[in-house]
Amino acid sequence: MQIESRVFGDAYETANRYVDILASRGVDWGLIGPREVERLWPRHVLNSVAISQLIDPGSSVLDVGSGAGLPGIPLAIARPDLKVTLLEPLLRRANFLTEVVKELGLGDHVTVVRGRAEEQHDRYHVVTCRAVAALPKLLTWCLPLVAPRGQLLAMKGESAEQELLDVQGTLRSRRLTGEVLAVSADPELEPTWVVRIR
Numbered sequence: 001m002q003i004e005s006r007v008f009g010d011a012y013e014t015a016n017r018y019v020d021i022l023a024s025r026g027v028d029w030g031l032i033g034p035r036e037v038e039r040l041w042p043r044h045v046l047n048s049v050a051i052s053q054l055i056d057p058g059s060s061v062l063d064v065g066s067g068a069g070l071p072g073i074p075l076a077i078a079r080p081d082l083k084v085t086l087l088e089p090l091l092r093r094a095n096f097l098t099e100v101v102k103e104l105g106l107g108d109h110v111t112v113v114r115g116r117a118e119e120q121h122d123r124y125h126v127v128t129c130r131a132v133a134a135l136p137k138l139l140t141w142c143l144p145l146v147a148p149r150g151q152l153l154a155m156k157g158e159s160a161e162q163e164l165l166d167v168q169g170t171l172r173s174r175r176l177t178g179e180v181l182a183v184s185a186d187p188e189l190e191p192t193w194v195v196r197i198r
């Protein structure tokens with residue numbers, strides 16, 4: 001069985017439709033670079049789902065700076081038990097997200113909000129972000145949005161360890177702990193680096 005089917009199970013067809021939308025409208029609207037098309041599955045969709053294992057059943061999730069829906073839409077497809085909010089300040093991207101959520105039939109558990117993280121007031125069990133900003137800025141924007149006993153999951157590249165070192169003082173003063181985790185959606189995939197703060 002293909003990795004994609006193994007990871008998404010019954011939701012594979014929906015995930016495949018999302019990949020098709022990214023490869024067509026996502027590129028036309030300038031949200032996905034043309035060179036990304038051939039690696040949409042491993043680099044974007046499967047990579048996004050890797051953090052699913054860190055999220056408790058039934059959690060509320062805020063995806064800050066969702067862009068074309070990463071990681072929020074793959075997570076919502078794989079995990080209908082989650083209540084996912086996609087936060088995106090740019091009108092064009094928020095419109096894209098609204099269309100995609102409707103087309104994929106995710107509206108019962110996914111909401112799109114147009115806005116900036118620093119303007120939000122609601123709190124969520126989990127706040128996710130991928131390729132949005134460096135950790136010091138993310139902490140300022142996102143920590144006020146994490147519910148008590150919740151967590152921030154910042155998807156990072158190889159800079160994860162260094163970025164975490166850079167915010168140790170802030171974490172200590174707020175009595176928070178941070179760790180770098182290597183996670184993957186399937187044992188055959190390369191791990192992705194996540195900074196978890198709670």
Ligand SMILES: C[S@@+](CC[C@H](N)C(=O)[O-])C[C@H]1O[C@@H](n2cnc3c(N)ncnc32)[C@H](O)[C@@H]1O
Pocket residue numbers: 064065066067068069070071087088089090093115116117118129130131132141
């Ligand atoms: C490089 S894109 C990454 C998009 C997506 N997360 C991904 O991994 O492909 C960064 C996104 O963060 C959004 N963004 C920038 N500043 C933001 C803020 N203050 N609050 C929320 N989103 C923000 C941008 O509009 C953009 O869509």
